Amino acid sequence: MMDRRRYIELLKKYLDGTIDRKEHIELFELTAAENVEAPLAQMIEHDFIANQAGGPDLPPDVSAEILERIVASEASTNRLLINPESRYRLLKAITVAAVSITLIMASIFFFTDQFSVKKSTAFEASIPGGNLKKVNHTAAPLEVVLEDGSTVILSPEATLSFPEHFDGDKREVYLTGEAFFDIAKKQDQPFQVYYNNVVTKVLGTSFSIKTNQRTKEVEVSVRTGKVQVSENKYRSSGNIADAGLKSIILVPNQKATYNETRRVFETALADAIYPILDAEDMAQYMKHGKQLDAFLFQQPTSLKEIFARLEAVYGIGIIADNDNIYNCVFTGDVSKQEMLEKLHIICLTIGATYEVNGTKILVKGKGCK
Known part of the structure; x- marks a missing residue:
């Protein structure tokens, strides 16, 4: 009986070009002598499913490539590797596998789509009916200025739902x-952005929100000010459940x-x-010295x-x-570089390294006596 695992191993080596001469002969002898259609079809189906899940296996068109290479080998060697009857069964098995794959694809897209529609419907149901809607159908960022003076830069295909007037004790958009949001400060009227299961609450700040459709992750990154990011669940009725179930505070240069x-x-x-300091703050911070740049x-x-200044x-x-490390000294100009590049240059001069741990930076090295 054929060792199916060995046969599949040889096929993969054959396709990626790592098969040696001895293995090449073994593969074609197995192909010519055995009924290979079943394990081959199973492998095709398995690898297609793995590919849909983002795995490292062969791509979905492996069946066509296998047949193409086998036929090419037959032509170049004048040797019939698969007899007509086996070839017919092989093609039939691959056809069956293709049908299975089609059904699998339909199921994947159907259930994914149904899940997305359900989530989308629940989220949309929470949006007040009288809100205005702005959709960016262009390929460039689109600026939206709200009634309170806040500015929203919508990325392509993004949608913002907002009221014509902000009434009550809070400003809410969806x-x-x-x-990217640049929010006008109003201490008595917090600004809240609802985004599926995440709500971001601010008083006056600038931040961005983006999503990764593949990993289902939502990212909030703060440029200025302070924000509170919470988890929220929406019911189809529009009510918010589990409000504030989980929340964290973000400050400038942090993301959640x-x-x-x-x-x-x-x-x-x-x-x-x-930088979190503007020109005036920087001048005040540097008032004790004559340097033009910090x-x-x-x-x-x-x-x-230097670390205290950073x-x-x-x-x-x-x-x-x-x-x-604190005993070491540095002389030079790192005024033009980004923050992490400044640190990289400084660390190089003392034989140190750094790594980012969460929202802090750890500098490692022997230091100076």
Whole structure:
């Protein structure tokens, strides 16, 4: 009886070009001598399903490639590797597999679509009927200015639902897709963005919201100010259930990623890091010196002072795993680089490295005596 596992192993090696001469002969002898159609068809179906799940197996068109290569080998060697009867059974088995795959695809798309429709319907049911709606049908970002002066930059295909006037004790908008928000400050009227199972609450700040359709993750990244990110569940009636079930506070240069499947938030540094001090704040911070830039070090400066300056300007905690690191000094100009690039250059000069741990940065090295 054929060793199915061995046969599939040889087929995969054959397709990716790693098969050696001895294995090549073994493969074609098995192909010519055995009824290979069943295991081959099963492999095709298995690999298609694995491919749909994002696995590393062969692509769905493996059946066509296998047949094409076998036929090409027959032509080049003048040897009939699969007799006509077996070839017929093989084609029939592959056809059956293709039908199965079609049904599997239909099921995958049907249930995924039904799930998405159900979620979408529940979310849309929570949106007040009198709201205005803005959809970005263009390929470029679209600016939407709200009544209170807040600005929303909608990414392509994003939709924003909002009232013509913000009445009551809060400002509420509803988002699908990705957007960047620059919110006008109103201490007595918090601004809330509802996004499927996530609600972001702010008083006045700028932040972005985006989603990853493949991983079902929602990401909120803060540019300025402070936001509260919470989990919310919507009933089809429009009522909010489990309000505030889980919530976290984000400050500038931090982001939170919400996984809808696991219902958890994970915090980290934002992808893009910006100074939290404006020009006036920076001048006040640097009033004790004559330097024009906070990161132009004309004289040897201890890393303890440099880290403190980075923390003040960017609002990110920097920790040394060795107190001797604080004894090291740096001289140079890192005023033009991004925050992490500044740190990278400084670490290189003292033989240290850094790593991002959540919302903080850890600097590692022997340091200086």
